[in-house]
Structure formats: structure tokens, C-alpha cells
Amino acid sequence: KNLKSINHISLENAMTPALWILLSILIAVKALLRWRTAVEPSNPGAALPGPTGLPLVGNLLDLKKPELPVHLAELAKRFGPVYRLRFGCQTLVVLNSTEVIREALVRKWADFAGRPHTFTGEAISFGGKDLSLGDYTPTWKIQRKLVYASLQHCFKTNLEAVVTGEARKLCEEFRNSCGISLDPAHDFSMHVCNIICSLAFRTTFEKDDKDFLEIHACLDEIVQRWGSPSIGALDSFPILRKFPNAAWKSMLAVVQKRDSIVRRYLKQHKDTFQTQEVRDITDTLIKFLRDKEQEEGSSVKGAEEFSEEHVHMAIVDLFVGGTETTASWLAWAVAFLVHRPEVQDRIYSEICEVIGVERLPVYADRDRLPFLNATITEVLRLRPVAPLAIPHATTKDTSVAGYFIPKGVTVIPNLYGAHHDESKWRDPTHFRPERFADATNPRKAAQGIIPFSAGARVCLGETVAKVELFIFTAFLLREFKFLPPDSGELPDLKGNYGIVLKPKPYTVKITPRATLHA
Numbered sequence: 010k011n012l013k014s015i016n017h018i019s020l021e022n023a024m025t026p027a028l029w030i031l032l033s034i035l036i037a038v039k040a041l042l043r044w045r046t047a048v049e050p051s052n053p054g055a056a057l058p059g060p061t062g063l064p065l066v067g068n069l070l071d072l073k074k075p076e077l078p079v080h081l082a083e084l085a086k087r088f089g090p091v092y093r094l095r096f097g098c099q100t101l102v103v104l105n106s107t108e109v110i111r112e113a114l115v116r117k118w119a120d121f122a123g124r125p126h127t128f129t130g131e132a133i134s135f136g137g138k139d140l141s142l143g144d145y146t147p148t149w150k151i152q153r154k155l156v157y158a159s160l161q162h163c164f165k166t167n168l169e170a171v172v173t174g175e176a177r178k179l180c181e182e183f184r185n186s187c188g189i190s191l192d193p194a195h196d197f198s199m200h201v202c203n204i205i206c207s208l209a210f211r212t213t214f215e216k217d218d219k220d221f222l223e224i225h226a227c228l229d230e231i232v233q234r235w236g237s238p239s240i241g242a243l244d245s246f247p248i249l250r251k252f253p254n255a256a257w258k259s260m261l262a263v264v265q266k267r268d269s270i271v272r273r274y275l276k277q278h279k280d281t282f283q284t285q286e287v288r289d290i291t292d293t294l295i296k297f298l299r300d301k302e303q304e305e306g307s308s309v310k311g312a313e314e315f316s317e318e319h320v321h322m323a324i325v326d327l328f329v330g331g332t333e334t335t336a337s338w339l340a341w342a343v344a345f346l347v348h349r350p351e352v353q354d355r356i357y358s359e360i361c362e363v364i365g366v367e368r369l370p371v372y373a374d375r376d377r378l379p380f381l382n383a384t385i386t387e388v389l390r391l392r393p394v395a396p397l398a399i400p401h402a403t404t405k406d407t408s409v410a411g412y413f414i415p416k417g418v419t420v421i422p423n424l425y426g427a428h429h430d431e432s433k434w435r436d437p438t439h440f441r442p443e444r445f446a447d448a449t450n451p452r453k454a455a456q457g458i459i460p461f462s463a464g465a466r467v468c469l470g471e472t473v474a475k476v477e478l479f480i481f482t483a484f485l486l487r488e489f490k491f492l493p494p495d496s497g498e499l500p501d502l503k504g505n506y507g508i509v510l511k512p513k514p515y516t517v518k519i520t521p522r523a524t525l526h527a
């Protein structure tokens with residue numbers, strides 16, 4: 010009867026402002042209830058503290074902050090070292106201290122070894138066949154073991170020679186540019202990329218090589234775009250995938266270009282690492298796993314799914330992981346050293362005293378150069394180049410610091426936050442290598458940082474990176490002094506916070522130290 014009478018009321022009369030308000034409230038409440046059930050199917054992180062979010066978009070405003078790791082560290086001052094954020098249909102748990110990160114990633118490593126399945130991640134990696142973005146599956150374990158075994162093989166056979174060769178070439182180039190104000194970022198990228206190229210393809214790029222510029226531009230663009238909000242939103246708000254997205258379309262075009270370059274390289278360098286050696290190692294590894302599992306009476310999990318695409322993506326990962334990170338670290342090291350020339354002088358004196366001028370530094374010298382090591386550690390602390398690591402996902406219901414964390418939740422280890430924890434570090438924002446050099450136990454002090462993350466997903470290139478950081482820094486500071494450019498402008502130490510934390514472009518003047526014999 011009521012409905013009938015409503016039918017007789019004209020639309021204009023019915024839609025009075027009061028009715029509009031009532032309807033809007035009803036829609037908002039319904040959306041809020043729906044959103045809550047979607048985000049917390051079993052009311053998981055209810056006990057976890059965290060900032061209040063807006064309906065539907067949750068903590069989007071927090072996650073859009075330009076200096077995200079810094080902002081997340083600020084939130085930890087209010088909510089403690091473990092808290093949650095909500096974003097669309099996702100709940101994120103942020104870990105902000107060395108203790109909670111180690112508890113999760115080391116003590117409960119298997120619980121936190123997963124990666125979130127994202128629409129964008131799967132689209133750029135042949136459906137998740139990626140080493141760094143792939144979830145914790147039996148096939149992923151084979152992929153990781155394979156790459157680890159290959160890198161260990163390189164490490165034992167020719168890593169130091171390859172790194173030394175590139176450090177020598179870099180010094181030669183800087184020698185030719187002495188007295189000129191220049192931006193060293195491009196040179197760092199090229200020589201570090203050449204290390205990966207030497208290891209993977211047994212070939213190197215020449216300066217300004219077209220292929221190098223192309224692959225570098227592709228990977229740089231993918232890393233930059235992937236961190237952008239317009240692409241990130243596709244993972245959190247599935248509805249947006251139905252609408253045209255120019256940024257996503259052009260990112261897919263770059264991914265295609267990346268794949269065609271890598272494919273071309275895989276074809277061109279048939280008899281090197283990624284083909285014969287990788288296949289040999291894969292075969293040996295799978296045979297080993299088969300034998301082992303046959304003994305135990307079950308088949309090798311994941312071996313059937315292992316494909317060429319897993320090798321392809323592993324090579325892409327080595328390029329991305331191995332170029333952007335180390336090159337950015339070198340650029341940060343020089344930027345900080347220009348601000349503190351007396352640190353450069355102290356390292357130079359240490360090298361002269363321990364190694365002398367007759368021979369070149371070798372990796373075995375590292376324990377005898379404590380101040381150089383302290384400087385490397387301090388740059389890793391202040392500017393962890395992967396400040397939020399790569400998002401992890403819980404593989405089962407678990408807990409951190411007593412808080413319940415359900416299966417399938419995205420976990421962000423804020424390495425930057427852990428390295429700037431005021432309860433741990435005095436003057437955490439200041440560049441002071443002395444904090445490690447003058448510590449009673451410098452080795453123990455250095456254990457307070459986790460720039461390579463930890464546990465099942467610890468950086469696969471950590472050993473390679475450590476050789477690179479030591480050899481490059483020792484070679485450069487033994488031969489040159491880095492000064493502000495003629496304009497006198499010091500490098501900006503704030504940086505651009507993307508997936509990789511890079512310094513803003515700057516220029517320096519490189520001057521030779523003294524006549525060296527080696």
C-alpha cells in the first residue's frame with residue numbers, strides 16, 4: 010500500500026533534500042560495511058594499531074606521501090614499531106624496527122616469505138614467473154636456488170676480477186675528466202650494469218652504447234612508473250582496470266621492449282651464463298632434487314613448471330636489482346663525502362698507510378681498512394637504497410610482537426625506519442661514519458642495520474654488492490678527491506623516494522690525489 014502511494018508522489022516531491030541526505034548516508038554506511046568485510050574477512054588485524062582512514066580509500070593519503078619511508082617512520086612514533094594501514098581492498102602491515110623486522114623475516118622466515126599477488130606484478134612478469142616478485146612456491150624455490158648457485162659460481166671464479174676491471178675503467182674515465190664539474194650517476198650505472206652483463210652474458214657495453222642506453226632507460230622507466238600512484242591504484246582498486254589508463258598502457262609497451270632486448274641478448278650470447286651454464290646448473294639442480302626426493306618417495310615439486318621464462322625473468326631481476334641499487338649507493342656515497350671532505354681525507358690516509366701506493370686494493374684488504382668499512386656501513390644505514398624492501402606476504406596465520414597477522418596480508422619492512430630509529434641511533438639523520446668506526450665492537454654495531462633485508466627473501470646479490478661497494482669506493486678514494494662543483498652547490502641529500510631511493514642529480518669536481526704507481 011505504501012509503495013503504491015509512493016508511486017503517486019512525483020519525483021520532484023520525493024527527492025527533497027532530507028531524502029537525498031538519508032539516501033547518501035545509507036549508501037555510505039552500506040559501502041563502509043562492505044569495505045570492512047572485504048578488508049578484514051576474519052577481523053584479522055583488529056588488535057593492530059594504525060591511523061584512522063577515510064571510507065573506501067582508507068589510508069590512501071598516508072601512502073601517497075612523497076617521502077613514504079620517512080612518513081611511515083613518523084607514524085611509528087605514534088603507533089609503535091608494528092602497525093597497519095588500509096588501502097582499497099588491501100591491509101598492509103608495516104614493520105619499523107630492526108627487532109620486529111628480524112622477528113618476522115628471520116625467526117618466522119617461512120611465514121613471511123611470500124609476495125603479494127598483484128595485477129600489475131603478474132602482468133609484467135609472465136604471470137608471476139619473476140624471482141623478486143614471485144610468490145613462495147616450489148618453482149620459485151628452484152628459480153632462487155638456480156640464480157644463487159650461478160652467482161656463487163661467479164663469485165668463486167671471476168667476480169672480483171670483473172669488478173676490479175670495471176673500477177679501473179671508471180677511474181680512467183674520471184682521470185680524463187679531472188677538473189671538470191660532472192654528474193657521475195651515468196658512469197656509475199654503466200660500470201655497475203657492465204658487471205652484471207659480464208657475469209650473465211660475458212660481454213660489456215661501451216660508454217654510450219645504444220643497447221645499454223636502451224635497456225637502462227627501459228628498466229629505469231619500469232621502476233619509476235611501477236612506483237607511481239596511478240599504476241599502484243590498479244592493484245588496490247580492481248574497478249579501475251576497466252577504464253583506460255595511459256600510464257599503464259605505456260608501461261606495458263616498455264615491458265615489451267625490455268623483453269625483446271633480453272630475448273635478443275639471450276639469443277646472441279648462446280654459449281654463456283644464461284644459456285649453457287644456466288641450463289647445466291638447472292639440470293644439475295633438478296637432478297639433485299629429483300634424486301633426493303626419489304629417496305624420500307615423492308616427485309620434485311615445482312620442477313615441471315620451471316620454464317625458460319623463469320630464466321628470462323631472473324636475468325631481468327639481476328639487471329634491475331644489480332644496477333639501480335649499487336649505482337644509487339655509489340651516487341649517495343659521493344654526495345655525502347662531498348659534504349664531509351675530512352672523511353675522504355681519513356679514508357685516503359688509511360688506504361695509503363695499509364695498502365700504500367704501489368698496488369691496487371683487493372677485497373682481502375677489507376678487514377684492515379676499518380674506517381672505509383665504517384663509511385660504507387654508514388651510507389647503507391642513512392640511505393638504504395631499497396628503503397621499503399619489496400613487499401612481503403604472509404604464507405599462513407602468524408604474529409609479530411604479539412600481534413596476530415592473518416595469512417595473505419601484505420607486510421612492508423621499513424628498512425629506512427629501522428635505520429633511523431631514534432631509540433637506537435644517536436643523531437640518526439647525520440652522516441657520521443665514526444659511529445661505527447669508534448664503536449667498541451664495530452662488527453656488532455654494523456649488525457644493527459639491515460640494508461639487504463633478511464630471511465628467505467634476503468637480497469640475492471648481497472655478496473656481489475659488498476664486493477662492488479668495497480672495490481669501487483677504495484679505488485675512487487685512493488685516487489681522487491670529490492669536491493663541490495665550481496658553482497659551489499653541494500649535493501642535495503634528500504633524494505627521490507621510489508622503489509629505489511636515488512639522490513637527485515648533482516655535479517661534483519673530481520681532482521687527482523697524488524701520483525700513484527699502480
Ligand code: HEM
Nearest residue numbers: 141330331334335338395398399461462466468469470474
Ligand atoms: C647496495 C646494493 C644493494 C642493496 C642495498 C640491495 C637491497 C635489496 C633489498 C632490500 C631487497 C629486498 C629483500 C626483501 O624483499 O626483503 C633486495 C632483493 C633482491 N636483490 Fe638486492 N640489493 C643490492 C644489490 C643487488 C645486486 C648487485 C643484485 C644482483 C646481482 C641484487 C639482486 C636482488 C634480487 C634478485 C632480489 C630479489 C630477491 C627475492 O625476492 O628473493 N641486489 N635487494
